[in-house]
Amino acid sequence: MFNKLRTSLLATALLLPMGAAADTLEVPVGAQGEATRIEQVRGLKKEEITARLGDPIGIQGPVGEPAITRWEYADFYVYFEWDVALHTVKKHRG
Numbered sequence: 001m002f003n004k005l006r007t008s009l010l011a012t013a014l015l016l017p018m019g020a021a022a023d024t025l026e027v028p029v030g031a032q033g034e035a036t037r038i039e040q041v042r043g044l045k046k047e048e049i050t051a052r053l054g055d056p057i058g059i060q061g062p063v064g065e066p067a068i069t070r071w072e073y074a075d076f077y078v079y080f081e082w083d084v085a086l087h088t089v090k091k092h093r094g
Contacts, residue, residue: 041078041085049078049085 041049049071056071056078069080079086
């Protein structure tokens with residue numbers, strides 16, 4: 001019993017100095033990339049979005065039930081359920 005306790009305490013004492021260490025990375029706001037203005041299109045029909053933003057550069061879908069379609073623009077995507085816009089998502093740059 002004493003040997004198990006001593007072994008356990010020794011292992012704990014050896015592992016404590018090896019605790020997790022992490023660095024904090026700070027990126028200045030000006031270095032995070034250009035701000036992208038994303039149109040507020042939630043609830044608009046596809047025809048209204050085309051009139052407002054122009055034709056998309058790419059279209060994916062529809063996929064699934066309900067049918068979800070993604071329209072690609074230069075800096076963001078517009079997601080639709082059937083023909084109604086759900087939301088926009090800024091493209092990841094990195």
